[in-house]
Amino acid sequence: xxxxxxxxxxxxxxxxxxxxxxxxxxxxxxxxxxxxxxxxxxxxxxxxxxxxxxxxxxxxxxxxxxxxxxxxxxxxxxxxxxxxxxxxxxxxxxxxxxxxxxxxxxxxxxxxxxxxxxxxxxxxxxxxxxxxxxxxxx
Amino acid sequence: xxxxxxxxxxxxxxxxxxxxxxxxxxxxxxxxxxxxxxxxxxxxxxxxxxxxxxxxxxxxxxxxxxxxxxxxxxxxxxxxxxxxxxxxxxxxxxxxxxxxxxxxxxxxxxxxxxxxxxxxxxxxxxxxxxxxxxxxxxxxxxxxxxxxxxxxxxxxx
Numbered sequence: 001x002x003x004x005x006x007x008x009x010x011x012x013x014x015x016x017x018x019x020x021x022x023x024x025x026x027x028x029x030x031x032x033x034x035x036x037x038x039x040x041x042x043x044x045x046x047x048x049x050x051x052x053x054x055x056x057x058x059x060x061x062x063x064x065x066x067x068x069x070x071x072x073x074x075x076x077x078x079x080x081x082x083x084x085x086x087x088x089x090x091x092x093x094x095x096x097x098x099x100x101x102x103x104x105x106x107x108x109x110x111x112x113x114x115x116x117x118x119x120x121x122x123x124x125x126x127x128x129x130x131x132x133x134x135x136x137x138x
Numbered sequence: 139x140x141x142x143x144x145x146x147x148x149x150x151x152x153x154x155x156x157x158x159x160x161x162x163x164x165x166x167x168x169x170x171x172x173x174x175x176x177x178x179x180x181x182x183x184x185x186x187x188x189x190x191x192x193x194x195x196x197x198x199x200x201x202x203x204x205x206x207x208x209x210x211x212x213x214x215x216x217x218x219x220x221x222x223x224x225x226x227x228x229x230x231x232x233x234x235x236x237x238x239x240x241x242x243x244x245x246x247x248x249x250x251x252x253x254x255x256x257x258x259x260x261x262x263x264x265x266x267x268x269x270x271x272x273x274x275x276x277x278x279x280x281x282x283x284x285x286x287x288x289x290x291x292x293x294x295x
Contacts, residue, residue: 003150020157028164049263057176065176103176112205112255112262113255116291123186132263 049051049108050137070107073116092127105133199246201239207256229264236272240282249288255291
């Protein structure tokens with residue numbers, strides 16, 4: 001075979017795009033696998049009251065969640081805490097982070113007396129910044 | 139007609155746009171995901187003191203709202219005479235009273251929310267909602283709102 005002496009035409013440069021799909025799917029899978037949803041396996045039966053003046057809480061850090069069931073059971077960050085120990089538990093949290101905002105998720109059917117007991121415990125723990133969790137009323 | 143043996147074609151599925159599709163999916167889910175944000179009514183609790191601090195507030199600066207176990211309200215303020223009795227359906231009257239008082243008393247106004255210990259939390263929140271919603275614009279353009287709210291539990295005798 002005769003060797004061609006004719007110069008080859010310049011090749012058009014191109015970036016291989018065959019693997020972009022793989023890269024994209026890798027990203028999808030990575031985020032799917034690493035996303036952790038908050039474990040809401042508490043099975044709490046709490047229906048929040050509705051309010052028109054509901055504000056969004058813009059801070060994401062410095063939050064403590066406090067649940068109160070209609071029966072008077074209290075949970076702090078997913079653990080049951082007796083009402084009398086609430087103040088000690090909260091005081092420890094406040095000592096750690098004085099800027100802490102406590103979100104009170106209280107069932108709408110709770111007696112105000114129980115709510116007041118809880119507020120009293122919070123005052124003792126010096127957890128003054130609170131928010132009554134509510135749903136938007138349309 | 140010339141019958142020619144067709145040369146075998148290699149079947150292929152175009153995969154050039156697969157990347158675009160995958161990124162489209164990523165971007166769609168990124169933009170459509172809504173994270174649940176906590177929301178509610180903000181409050182600042184008062185300091186707990188051993189001795190009862192006597193803070194003298196002029197009676198004309200106070201609006202007292204009482205909630206009984208059935209959810210009915212009694213609103214007391216100077217100028218309201220014997221007080222205003224409101225049923226569960228009339229809660230929005232609270233706002234009107236507070237707005238009027240805000241215009242009269244400006245920032246001095248204190249709202250005292252006295253809920254019975256046997257009343258339901260949702261009634262207390264409904265009243266608190268009304269208090270939080272009462273905003274008026276003063277004559278000089280400032281926005282007034284009821285900032286001073288005290289939560290006091292009451293017991294039934």
